[in-house]
Amino acid sequence: MRADRLVSLVLLLRRRGRLTADVLARELEVSTRTVLRDIEALSAAGVPVHAERGRHGGFALLPGFRTELTGLNHDEALALLTAGSGRGEQVFGLRSALASAMRKVVDALPDGHRATASDAAQRFLVDPDTDLLPRRQVTEEVPAAAMAEIRRAVLAGHRLRVHYAAAGREPGWRTVDPIGLVTVHDRGYLLATRSGMDRTYRLSRVLAAEELPEPARRPDRVDLDRVWRERCAGFLSDGHVTVLVRVAPARREALLDTALAVRAEAPDADGRVRLELAFQDAWHAEWAVWRLGADAEVLAPPSLRTALRDRAAAIAALYDEPS
Known part of the structure; x- marks a missing residue:
């Protein structure tokens, strides 16, 4: 790890010129004392790094330290x-x-x-923290030590123990055979099997992990894109609520952002869009449509129409009385 850090230190100085020890420490995610020790090690190894004193001082390299990767256009x-x-x-x-x-x-x-x-x-930006709507994209956090164990097990083809906090259950340890890692909209998933059964684990719910020495029971090669599509299809067919809804085009994206999946889409009367959507459960569907007000109308199932009508009636009665 130190060798990689020394290389990174040299490359930082090559690319950005003179830098202070504090700046180098932030970039390399180490202490200032570690940076000073690394500078001494580089100097002892003959790397031409020198200190420049004064208000605008710092550490700098003499020019000429690099190799060229000529194969890249x-x-x-x-x-x-x-x-x-x-x-x-x-x-x-x-x-x-x-x-x-x-x-x-x-x-x-x-x-x-x-x-x-x-x-x-600098002219291209991929997946910024916010989009045109006032929502901040939040990346789920995974303990660094656990993530390192998961990566090693996936790449080495070893079995894996994970301490997992499934929704609505007490955390527990389980041993799995890892297949691969997938990220979707900044949510990470571990695809695995457990006792021969397909399992998908959300990385943010992994509290700890341990790579085991025995080999994983998995195929030598895998089409991860196909496996993910199959897992998604199975997930969406397992107990979720399907809703048919008409929505104003301007609110279409707001509704899609809350749904699990879009099963069908077609133009409807009055310029609206007709969507067949999958939601986690009835409460999830009711919440998603209610927040759009009159811009969305549920066509099916009837139970959801009734729930929304009753909620609207209760709100209307509340505001019918003077405050």
Whole structure:
């Protein structure tokens, strides 16, 4: 780990010039004392790093320290840098590793590509924290130690013990055979089998994990996209509520954001959109449609129409009396 950190320190100085020990410590996620020890180690190894004193001082490198990755053209480098701006690395606990990799890629580019690729990547933004609606995208947190164990087990093909807090149940340990990791809208999932049965675990509910030495019982190769589609289809057919609703086009996205899945969509009368949606349960469906007011109308099931009518009547009666 220290060797990787020393390389990252050199690349930071190569790319950004003179930096203070405090800035380097923040970038590398270590203490200032560790940075000073690393600087001494680099100097002892012959790396031309020197201290510049004064108000605007810091540490800097003499020019000429890099290798060129000549096989990358401009568009290939741009694709890597743009991909690195997404948030999947946060879900899988790879933020520091990605930052280090990006520094190495940028430093290794030929002179003619480095500046143009870096500048161009600033013009692309992937999955920002907020969208045009006033909602902040929240990435689910997973304990770093647990995520590291899960990654190692998935990649090594070993069995895995997870301390898992399923919804509405007490946390408990279970041993699984990991298949792969999936991230969807900043939610991470572990696809696995347990006693031969398909299981999908939400990473944010994993409290701890332990990679086991024995090999996982799983195929040597896997089509993760196909497995995920099959898991989703099974999930949506298992006890969820299907609702047919008419919605104003301007509120379509607000309704879709609350649904589990869209099963059908077609234009309807008066310019509205007719949607067949899956919700977790009746209460979930009622809440999702109610918040849209008169912009959405439930067509089926009748029980949901009745529930919404009764709620509206209770609200109307409440406000019919003077305050």
